[in-house]
Amino acid sequence: MSFLSRLMLLKSQAHFSSNGQKGDIASNGASFKGSRKRKGELARKRVGLIIFGSLLVYGVIGGRLVQYGYTQSDTTSSIPPTDRLMASRPDILDRNGDVLATDIRTVSLFAEPNKVVDPDEAVEKLHSVLSDLDIKSTYRKLANPQSRFQWLKRQLTPKQQSEILALGIPGIGFRPEKRRFYPGGPTASHIVGYVNIDNHGMAGMEKYVDQQGLAALAAAGMTSNAPLEPVKLSIDLRVQNIVHDVVQNAMVNYKAKGTGAVVLDIKTGEVLAMASYPDFDPNDPASGSEDGWLNRMANGTFEMGSTFKSFTIAMGLDSGRVKLTDSFDATRAIRLGGFTIQDFHGRHAWLTVPEIFKYSSNIGTAKIADTQTIPEHKAFLTKLGLLTKMDTELPEIKMPSQPREWKKINQITISFGHGVATTPLQTAVAGAALVNGGYLIEPTFLPRTQEQANAVAERVISEKTSKEMRYLFDYNGKEGSGRNARVPGFDVGGKTGTADKVVNGRYDSKLNFNAFLAAFPISDPQYVVLTFCDEPHDGENGGTIASYTAAPMVRDIIRRSAAILGVEPDFGDLGSNLLVSY
Structure with a gap:
């Protein structure tokens, strides 16, 4: 091969070699770029996967939190939380700060x-400490392995707690609570009321306190364990104790079905004492009889008998159609619509207004009522609050009853206290209006100043009529049926009322509801006292009418409480001479 041919061959090989290297370099570059792209995409996928996983995890956590927020507690009991069980109730005090x-x-x-490991053993041990424990019921509670909470016994004593702790029973525990305690027991039970096992007010002023917002706060879980401002009542515990003692003794001594009394401040309407017997112990209300739960003074209605003659005569005097000096024919009975109206102590004579009051003449009172129209008579009793529901703080207030349609016979019988049934408390309130200058003041169980009383007082009769009614009360107290209520040094005036009770639709003369409406000192009345005795079978001197039962109750209350109430005795000139001699 020639040199030239050899040279061309080498050049040709060099050319192919050069082209081959350039191709390899280009191929390797493309491969590198593809690998980097794949790694970037893989990294992005990994980041996206991490983000998605994180969102998924946090989404699940958030969902569970929402679920837990709406899920009820796993406990099988509907008890409130511990802090709500410990929520305080305000103390209830009398007007002097004594705890009620x-x-x-x-x-x-x-x-x-x-x-609980062994329900049988647990019940046996608990019964050794709690003798009144219901064994069957307790066993059923403990033998349920699905249950996580059960009450066994509420409100234990410290001794019981200590003895149960010493038993070392697994699955047994204690929760702190508060228990309502009434130091006076039944002394003021119908006024103060009581609470249930969960410390909720069920009656009396305890229920009133709940109605003022405490119950709503407790239901919303907004109460606390902090002490609350005490609630002070108008009650004077010293006088309350006297009244309670008198009505309790009267029921026993007079063999009565029930008794009651109230002491009312004439000028402010404050209830200073009120008792109804039988009663109950608010520390253990369930142990009392059903009769004891009824507050007969405010939640029982009765035909008040001749005490209503006070209102009838006041109506006649205030209308101007009757004067104190007027006389009415009471010589013979009144016959109307098949009924006969006659006097219990008939005088069979013309009687003056004071004599009608003194002798409690049904005939004379009916003649006075006849000077008014039926609408006028009804309007007057309504104005005195005797036909409407009384407005006061005590929840247990009953609505009076009256005929659906007043006819002439209704007007006549209502004039002397038959046909309308009212509560003894509202009768006392209306009686106060007759002697306090003529102002009706709704009663209150909370302290009330004279200014506050003046703001709610409503004039119902004139000052002149009120003065005349004070005279009649005094006259009857000295010479009439009110003599058994007199207390030396304290001029007590008033009116008795003896009403036959209705049995099987007919009046039974052997069963009476006796009442006495009194005010003292009658020359300048400060207090009204009303007592009643339901179905007495005995009384002073063997009598069963009001002058032998209800009147002596007034006497005993005033004799023992007048000094506490700040009323000074007045013995006249004889008393002044005695003071000078000392």
Whole structure:
């Protein structure tokens, strides 16, 4: 091969070699770029996967939190939380600061049945300490392994708690609670009321406190364990104790079905004492009889008998159609619509207005009522609050009853206290209006100033009529049926009322509802006292009418409480001479 040929061959090989290297370099570059792109995409996928996983995890957590927020507690009992069980109630005090109701700390026994090892042994041990424990019911509670909470015994004593702790029973525990305590027991039970096992007011001023917003706060879980401002009542515990003692003794001594009394401040409408017997112990209300739960003073209605003659005569005097000096024919009975109206102590004579009041003449009172139209008579009693439901703080207030349609016979019988049934408390309130200058003041169980009383007072009769009614009360207290209520040094005036009770639709003259409406000192009345005695079978001097039962109750209350109420005795010139001699 020639040199030239050899040279061309080498050049040709060099050319192909050069082209081959350039191709390899281009191929390698493309491969590198593809690999980098794949790695970037893989990284992006990994980041996206991490983000998605994180969102998924946090989404699940958020969903569970929402679920837990709407899920009820796993416990099988509907008890409130511990802090709500410990929520305080305000103390209830009398007008002088003496405690009528307060909270004391206690504990309640509960079980977690799912943690109880041996229900039989647990029940046996608990019964050794709690003798009144219901064995069957307790066993059923403890033998349920699905249950996580059960009350076993509420409000234990410290001694019981200590003894149960010493038993070392698994699955048994205690929760702190508060228990309502009434230091006076039944003394003011119908006024103060009571609470249930969960410390909720069920009656009396305890229920009133709940109605003022405490119950709503407790239901919303907004109460706390902090002490609350005490609630002060108008009640004077010293006078309340006297009234309670008198009505209790009267029921026993007079062999009565029920008794009651109230002491009312004439000028402010404050109830200073009120008792109804039988009653109950608010510390253990379930142990009392059903008769004891009824507050006969405010939640019982009765035909008040001749005490209503006070209102009828006041109506006649205030209308101007009757004067104190007027006389009415009471010589013979009134016959109307098949009924005969006659006097219990018939005088068979013309009687003046004071004599009608003194002798409690049904005939004379009916003649006074006849000077008014039926609408006028009804309007007057309504104005005195005797036909409408009384407005006061005590929840247990009953609506009076009256005929659906007033006819002439209804007007006549209502004039002397038959045909309309009212509560004794509202009768006392209306009676106060007759002697306090003519102002009706709704009663209150909370302290009330004279200015506050003046703001709610409504004039119902004139000052002149009120003065005349004070005279009649005084006259009857000195010479009439009110003599058994007199207390030396304290001019007590009033009106008795003896009403036959209705049995099987007919009046039974052997069963009476006796009442006495009194005010003292009658020359300048400060207080009204009303007492009643339901179905007495005995009385002073063997009598069973009001002058031998209800009137002596007034006497005993005033004799023992007048000094406490700040009423000074007045013995006239004889008393002044005695003081000078000392």
